[in-house]
Amino acid sequence: MRELSLNVMDVAQNSVRAEADLVTITVTESDKDDLLSISIADNGCGMTEEQVSQVIDPFFTTRTTRKVGLGVPLFKLSAEQTGGSFDIVSQVGKGTRTTANYVKSHVDMTPLGDINSTVCILIRCNPGIDFVFTHTTDKGSFTLDTRELREVLQGVSLDTPDVIEWITQYLEEQTQIIYGGAEL
Numbered sequence: 001m002r003e004l005s006l007n008v009m010d011v012a013q014n015s016v017r018a019e020a021d022l023v024t025i026t027v028t029e030s031d032k033d034d035l036l037s038i039s040i041a042d043n044g045c046g047m048t049e050e051q052v053s054q055v056i057d058p059f060f061t062t063r064t065t066r067k068v069g070l071g072v073p074l075f076k077l078s079a080e081q082t083g084g085s086f087d088i089v090s091q092v093g094k095g096t097r098t099t100a101n102y103v104k105s106h107v108d109m110t111p112l113g114d115i116n117s118t119v120c121i122l123i124r125c126n127p128g129i130d131f132v133f134t135h136t137t138d139k140g141s142f143t144l145d146t147r148e149l150r151e152v153l154q155g156v157s158l159d160t161p162d163v164i165e166w167i168t169q170y171l172e173e174q175t176q177i178i179y180g181g182a183e184l
Helices: 004-017 049-054 071-080 115-125 146-153 161-178
Strands: 022-030 035-042 085-091 095-103 130-137 140-145
Touching: 004 022, 004 035, 004 071, 004 095, 004 115, 022 115, 049 085, 071 085, 071 095, 115 130, 115 161, 130 146, 130 161, 140 146, 140 161, 146 161
Parallel strands: 022 130
Antiparallel strands: 022 035, 035 095, 085 095, 130 140
């Protein structure tokens, strides 16, 4: 994939298909440590040990609409081709956590891409699911937790245009801050 944010979208959609009602996306960037780490965790149905060992095979999928599943194998490949690592931990009935670690300075490093738009799309297309998105850099960190938004919104759906616009602006402002921009 051309951007890692598209891998995040794919893996998060796997969480949705696994009937998760909470998906946590964590992005940690460190120039100091030459690291980009992306973790997607859910509380979905989880996988057996056999499924975990098969999920990196592009010819394995639980979907019935197609016979291959390239999302996880490509995510793994993108991390490992930079000298990084990839890990999946899952427990049936508890959920799954996928973590990809990248060496940022490696020539084969795929750009992160527009992670904020990815998070907005996931929220807009899955308004019944909660998402916790945390983005950390050497200069700071922020978290968007839809559970907190639900409390404030008191029944207003997360996919309402005004809510999505607010989420978009919040993510843009916070991202500017953690990349060293002036506070707005």
